[in-house]
Amino acid sequence: MVAVLCVLVVAVPLGCWAVLARTAVVGAVVGLLLAGGAGVLLAAGAGLLDLRGLFELFLWYPLAAALLVGAGLRVERRLRGVQPDAPRAPRTVLRVHAVVVTAVAPLCALVAFTAADVPPAAAVPSLPPGFTLGEQTAGCGSGDCWREMSVAGPEGMPSEEVVRRLGLPDDHCHANGWLLDRRPLCTRAEVNGGSIRLYVSLGDLIG
Incomplete structure (x- = not known):
């Protein structure tokens, strides 16, 4: 169960940004940063890396990802200027991301922080x-x-x-x-x- 929740925590921000991104350069930079963080966490979760406070990082990642996505959207709006006919960011996608940040990630951390595990x-x-x-x-x-x-x-x-x-x-x-x-x-x-x-x-x- 914890593994599934942790995969959601790292996958949802990437999926949300893939839907929200509107420019090639900003989209690629933010996407690479999100993918890099997700890759490190998944590698650590699979035992390929030993990191202190691993599940704590799973809690902080979606929060940092949300800030990064928000910054990316703001930069894109400035680059694109006022374009009435430009498609707006789907609110449903932002709500999904918010649910992950406020519910799924803390639940993942709560389960992990109370259970014993073999020390890394x-x-x-x-x-x-x-x-x-x-x-x-x-x-x-x-x-x-x-x-x-x-x-x-x-x-x-x-x-x-x-x-x-x-x-x-x-x-x-x-x-x-x-x-x-x-x-x-x-x-x-x-x-x-x-x-x-x-x-x-x-x-x-x-x-």
């Missing part, structure tokens, strides 16, 4: 020089999802020193997004059975 690879903290990550596993349960991986430090370095050098306090958490996505994203490192384990977890807002 970008959430794994950077390691100091000489440290390497081992095999990773991922899963979900008990209100959160996680990535777990082994960490190896420089040869001969004690495990406790490796954990200290990672610089991760116990249960270090911060919001997953920038402004709206307040799900807790937590990282911690510990010595478990003689090996150093690094955990990155993303919780929900309900549990």
Whole structure:
């Protein structure tokens, strides 16, 4: 369901502009900007890109797209001048775009912002020089999802020193997004059975 809503969020502004555009140059520039933003979001949603606050971007995109479409229409009117016989922008198209901005996008964000999901690879903290990550596993349960991986430090370095050098306090958490996505994203490192384990977890807002 979330995937369908997100596709609508990025597709509707493009479709609306395709109907509304009246000039070649402005139409192409605005269309390319909309397509570029949509392409980045769809690539991130498909797992080809790792972006922090991904679903927050899905909420902001239609708002930015609406401003861009409005600016494009204004520029086109100035370029075309007063032309009584020129076709007016279909109000139905603008209403569809408004519905996406005011209803569909927030619904998509609401569903996404309350559910736990496997943290993106970008959430794994950077390691100091000489440290390497081992095999990773991922899963979900008990209100959160996680990535777990082994960490190896420089040869001969004690495990406790490796954990200290990672610089991760116990249960270090911060919001997953920038402004709206307040799900807790937590990282911690510990010595478990003689090996150093690094955990990155993303919780929900309900549990």
